[in-house]
Amino acid sequence: MTAEPLILIVDDDEGLRRSLQFLFASAGLESQSWDSAEAFLADLPAHGPTRPGALVLDCRMPGMGGLALLRLLGERGYPLPVVIITGHGDVRMAVEALKTGAYDFIEKPFREQHLLDTVEAAAGVSRDWLDRDARRRGVAERLARLNRREREVLERVLEGKANKVIAHELDLSIKTIEVYRAALMDKMQAGSVAELALLVALHREDAARG
Structure with missing residues (x-):
């Protein structure tokens, strides 16, 4: 600001x-x-x-x-x-x-x-x-751009699951999971899983505070 x-x-x-x-x-x-x-x-x-x-x-x-x-x-x-x-x-x-x-x-x-x-x-x-409000709105807007599959992959990535495990759980190919994973990382503007986890954690923390 x-x-x-x-x-x-x-x-x-x-x-x-x-x-x-x-x-x-x-x-x-x-x-x-x-x-x-x-x-x-x-x-x-x-x-x-x-x-x-x-x-x-x-x-x-x-x-x-x-x-x-x-x-x-x-x-x-x-x-x-x-x-x-x-x-x-x-x-x-x-x-x-x-x-x-x-x-x-x-x-x-x-x-x-x-x-x-x-x-x-x-x-x-x-x-x-x-x-803080601008950061929260920015992350919320990025999350809103994710489609259903990308959200499903996101939650499993945050749980630390490997691509092959996610593929098995969602009944998709590993290649497809890789595509979804790359897309969600791009939409979230995250350069790593650690950065992605931090963005989502901060968003949830701010949302809980109201």
Whole structure:
């Protein structure tokens, strides 16, 4: 993933939004802002973010508050690290935010460098999520290109079975198995059985994580 991070800001305080955008720009970070959770949700792409980044979210706002938005994003499985900021924080609120899935909780007034460090670290986590998702989708697309026979051969290759054993189990000639095996290796873009096994294992592991 080579795209530059995009920092999203949701806060009803116009002055703070401008201040945060100036701060992020000074660090070379592009940002966008909204004055309410409702406005943010109206612009939120349903397919998820295409760039790494983080959401800087005010906890207390008119209408939907920050914790409610955080909870909603979690329910949707929207992969975006959330940094909660608030001028009315307390221990209970911080614990609730972190339990709900916030990446971090920062009280106002905050040190600018601390916020920058936190947002950049969150963007790094987001980059890892997007890279993992891209890898998972890529392997899934390759697996989807395999036909039924190639899938049958794939499973037996992963079990370490020799071509003659696979041929006997599928009632096919060894030559035919060699053709299927070469085809599936090509479609999976794997240079060896070890690489093939790693691709499939990572795909299954990522799929199990959701």
